[in-house]
Amino acid sequence: MDKERQLQEDLVWNAGYRMNExxxxxxxxxxxxxxxxxxxxPNESSNSIxxxxxxxxGNIxxxxxxxxxxxxxxxLRDAEFTTESGYTKKELMKKLEDTIDEAKRAFYEAPLEELLRKRHVQGFNFSGVGNIIHVTEHLSYHTGQIALWTKILQNKDLGFYGDVNLNVKNETKNI
Structure with missing residues (x-):
């Protein structure tokens, strides 16, 4: 496998992993x-989960x-914030799961040329790689907001990594 294809697959795999997380x-x-x-x-200037x-x-x-x-x-970006009902928890999660799956498929199927091509989205000029990074970090950013609001509502640790020892030190050798 050539280095470009290997880099593309690694980028797409890691973005997909982060999105799944x-x-x-x-x-x-x-x-x-x-x-x-x-x-x-939480208040009038904040959004619901x-x-x-x-x-x-919408963003993905x-x-x-x-x-x-x-x-x-x-x-229709404004509707994402003004909608006040109409979806159950199950429907919201299905919509998010399907959207993430479709995006990961789009990332995987995109030829290298498409990932390098610049395009305008929301007034910004990014390559396909830039869009993948944006989607991944934007999803992570709002995941943190959702987690914080859930912790406030539930007043408990969410246990995201309850079965993982997060105090293990980095290994210095290549795996």
């Missing part, structure tokens, strides 16, 4: 909340699917 954490949060709590806002999930679906679709696959951008 965020999805896993969001599921843990949503499972602990009531249908009412997922729509509850449901709104954040709708926002993530715009940057990670439509842009990478050269599809029409049909995102």
């Amino acid at each position: 965020s999805l896993r954490m969001i599921k843990i949060c949503v499972e602990q909340l009531s249908e009412k709590q997922v729509w509850e806002k 449901a709104n954040l999930i709708l926002h993530l679906c 679709t715009q940057y990670g699917i439509a842009s990478i696959q050269n599809l029409e951008d049909t995102r």
Whole structure:
């Protein structure tokens, strides 16, 4: 395998891994909340967990699917924040899971040329690689917000890494 293809596969695999981790954490949060709590806002200038999930679906679709696959951008960003009901917890999670799966598939299927091509999204000029990085970090950013709001609502540790020893030191040799 040539180095370019190896780098592409490693980038896509790692982005997918990080997206799966965020999805896993969001599921843990949503499972602990009531249908009412997922729509509850901490205050008027903040978003509910449901709104954040709708926002993530819109952002991932715009940057990670439509842009990478050269599809029409049909995102209605403002609706992601103004919607106040209409989805159950199960429907929200299914929508997020399906969106993440579709984005990972778009990343994997994109030829190297498409990952290097510059494109305009939301007024920004990024390559496909830039869009993958954006999708991954944006998902992670809002996962942290969802986790914080869940901790506030539940007043308990979420146990994201309960079965992992996070105090293990880095190994200095190559694996």
